[in-house]
Amino acid sequence: MFDLLQSWLSSFLYDWLAILITLVIQAVAVVLPLMLAVAYLTLAERKVIGFMQVRMGPNRVGYLGMLQPIADALKLMLKEIVLPSQANLYLFIIAPVLAIAPAIAAWAVIPFNEDGMVVSNINAGVLYVLAISSIGVYGIIISGWASNSKYAFLGAMRASAQKISYEIAMGFALVTVLMVAGSMNLTEIVEGQRGGLVNWYWIPLLPMFFVYFISGLAETNRAPFDVAEGESEIVAGFHVEYSGMAFAVFFLAEYAMMILISFMTAIMFLGGWLSPFEGIPVLETAFAWVNGFVWLALKVAFLLFLFLWFRATFPRYRYDQIMRLGWKVLIPLTIVWVFVVMLMKYTNFGPWFN
Amino acid sequence: MTFLEFIFYVLATIASISALMMISVKNPVKAALWLVLSFIATAGVWLTAQAEFLGLVLILVYVGALMVLFLFVVMMLDINVSQIKEKFASYLPIGILTSIAVFIILYMVVGPGHFGLEKYLPPEPFSAGYSNTEALAIPLYTEHAYAFILAAVLLLVGIVAAITLTLRRQSTTMVLYQDIDKQVKTNAKDRFKMVKMDAVVEHDIPKVEEDK
Numbered sequence: 001m002f003d004l005l006q007s008w009l010s011s012f013l014y015d016w017l018a019i020l021i022t023l024v025i026q027a028v029a030v031v032l033p034l035m036l037a038v039a040y041l042t043l044a045e046r047k048v049i050g051f052m053q054v055r056m057g058p059n060r061v062g063y064l065g066m067l068q069p070i071a072d073a074l075k076l077m078l079k080e081i082v083l084p085s086q087a088n089l090y091l092f093i094i095a096p097v098l099a100i101a102p103a104i105a106a107w108a109v110i111p112f113n114e115d116g117m118v119v120s121n122i123n124a125g126v127l128y129v130l131a132i133s134s135i136g137v138y139g140i141i142i143s144g145w146a147s148n149s150k151y152a153f154l155g156a157m158r159a160s161a162q163k164i165s166y167e168i169a170m171g172f173a174l175v176t177v178l179m180v181a182g183s184m185n186l187t188e189i190v191e192g193q194r195g196g197l198v199n200w201y202w203i204p205l206l207p208m209f210f211v212y213f214i215s216g217l218a219e220t221n222r223a224p225f226d227v228a229e230g231e232s233e234i235v236a237g238f239h240v241e242y243s244g245m246a247f248a249v250f251f252l253a254e255y256a257m258m259i260l261i262s263f264m265t266a267i268m269f270l271g272g273w274l275s276p277f278e279g280i281p282v283l284e285t286a287f288a289w290v291n292g293f294v295w296l297a298l299k300v301a302f303l304l305f306l307f308l309w310f311r312a313t314f315p316r317y318r319y320d321q322i323m324r325l326g327w328k329v330l331i332p333l334t335i336v337w338v339f340v341v342m343l344m345k346y347t348n349f350g351p352w353f354n
Numbered sequence: 355m356t357f358l359e360f361i362f363y364v365l366a367t368i369a370s371i372s373a374l375m376m377i378s379v380k381n382p383v384k385a386a387l388w389l390v391l392s393f394i395a396t397a398g399v400w401l402t403a404q405a406e407f408l409g410l411v412l413i414l415v416y417v418g419a420l421m422v423l424f425l426f427v428v429m430m431l432d433i434n435v436s437q438i439k440e441k442f443a444s445y446l447p448i449g450i451l452t453s454i455a456v457f458i459i460l461y462m463v464v465g466p467g468h469f470g471l472e473k474y475l476p477p478e479p480f481s482a483g484y485s486n487t488e489a490l491a492i493p494l495y496t497e498h499a500y501a502f503i504l505a506a507v508l509l510l511v512g513i514v515a516a517i518t519l520t521l522r523r524q525s526t527t528m529v530l531y532q533d534i535d536k537q538v539k540t541n542a543k544d545r546f547k548m549v550k551m552d553a554v555v556e557h558d559i560p561k562v563e564e565d566k
Contacts, residue, residue: 016357091387123485124406131410134418138390141422145383145429157426164422171414184487324534 002026026119030107038255039069045308052312079244084148087241091146096242096249099139103256106132110263111187113273113292118187125186126174129264130167133219137163139253140228140238147241155237158319159221159228165326166218172334173212176205176341177268180352190272196279200271204344204352208337209269211330213303216261218326220254222307224314225322262303263296270299362402369395380435382428390421404479407486 002022010018043058043065050057058065083089109125111118122128137160144156180201181189193200202209218225228237239250266272273292277283317325344350369392376388393416400409480486494502523531 016360019357091384122406123483124410124487127407127410127414127487131413131418134414135394137418137422138387141425141429142387145425153429160422160426164419167418184485320532320534321538 030119031104037259038252041255043069048308049312076248077245081244081246084241087148088146091142095139095143095146096246100249100253102132102136103253106260121187124184126184130171134167144238149241152238152240155228159238162218162322166215169211169326169330169334170215173208176208176337177201179341186267190267193271193274197276202269207333211334213265220257220261223311224317227319258307262300265303266296266299272296358402365395365398382433386425386428390417393417407490
């Protein structure tokens with residue numbers, strides 16, 4: 001679709017201008033729905049946690065509180081952005097940008113359905129997502145340092161140490177997926193899982209599925225690993241000094257990363273856009289009309305619900321226990337599983353390696 | 355100028371300017387951040403040269419892990435810049451001589467005389483299905499397997515050395531240590547004793563006489 005647009009544009013424009021316009025349109029086509037999803041994820045979070053705690057959640061603005069995210073955004077935009085004295089102004093302002101830019105840039109390689117609905121279908125897709133999301137830690141470090149506040153600095157130190165620790169477990173979990181799929185292209189990884197529920201990679205890689213999702217929780221600083229915020233200990237972590245829209249941008253980044261992690265989990269382990277009814281006689285034909293994107297969206301919605309469910313259920317981990325879990329439990333487990341997958345591949349075990 | 359060339363020149367300019375800023379800026383934290391920008395721009399240049407594995411690994415390893423640790427250290431140290439710069443003027447002539455010598459050596463080794471289309475043919479662009487990662491991995495794990503394992507062992511030795519340098523246990527009279535395994539394995543039973551008692555109603559509670 002976008003190739004057609006580009007060739008049509010280049011028929012009467014400079015080539016580079018045609019490429020640039022197409023790129024911008026592609027980026028907008030991904031970012032706008034993403035921001036809308038983020039807005040309604042915040043509403044879903046408040047509603048789900050509300051119902052779990054036998055409350056109503058927001059229900060005043062619009063029908064069932066449907067306009068609440070828009071009201072929140074409006075309020076945050078109208079608030080004053082306080083610039084603390086003695087803060088490093090350039091870095092203070094650039095930090096939220098550095099937090100949200102990788103969270104959005106990573107979407108360039110995420111495929112949405114089988115018809116090639118993807119901004120750029122590159123060979124090193126998994127590596128790209130890992131590399132780009134590893135830049136996200138700079139937003140946290142810089143905001144903590146530039147604020148010129150001890151609370152913010154402590155929060156930034158904790159959050160970034162946690163992030164780079166769990167990145168290792170995450171990377172190793174992805175290595176096992178690459179070994180099974182034999183490719184780093186996200187579209188090929190999904191196509192390799194064709195053949196129904198039992199052919200998805202979550203069965204041979206069950207421990208890695210859990211490791212990846214737990215690391216994802218830690219990576220996005222979500223409960224039960226949300227020591228970066230630690231309201232009871234360090235006020236609010238690295239973004240204490242931020243207010244108004246600058247503060248909101250950090251939250252947009254966090255929720256965009258949550259959706260990204262859910263997409264990656266669905267693509268890597270839960271068969272992406274593949275129907276769960278493949279290979280089941282009646283159901284397969286009955287659900288053949290459903291677009292792949294609907295299946296992917298349903299899987300992602302379930303994973304996002306897990307994020308919210310965990311927040312309502314688990315108490316916060318102690319910091320040394322978070323580090324212990326990352327370094328002494330998850331990383332050794334992933335290394336062991338690399339060897340297990342190696343043996344599985346050597347012996348052509350199951351339907352996954354044929 | 356094609357679109358690719360335009361991108362290359364933008365990235366190359368960013369890389370050179372940020373490298374210059376990195377060595378000229380006073381604040382060490384800002385210097386580290388300029389270095390990060392230089393790494394990212396260089397990774398972009400490598401991507402335009404179709405070396406996507408190297409480019410992405412540069413971001414993943416250097417930007418995502420190494421420079422973060424660097425920043426940690428630099429941020430927590432209180433570096434006194436004026437103290438470092440005390441003898442700047444007296445060392446300046448030697449510094450200029452050294453930098454000129456290094457520049458001449460670099461010019462002789464990788465100067466513009468060694469490159470150009472008359473020396474090397476332009477590289478053929480790879481086909482769309484070409485995987486850079488695979489092309490790197492196959493010789494690494496077959497031809498150079500021994501060198502690869504040796505490098506891995508060397509890194510392991512480095513880790514062991516670094517850990518033994520920092521790992522020192524003092525006697526427990528001086529320092530209190532946490533045994534996290536023990537902490538995690540505690541049960542409610544070890545700390546909390548449930549006592550079973552019959553539900554006995556106490557009779558003959560003396561009635562408190564109300565004041566009149």
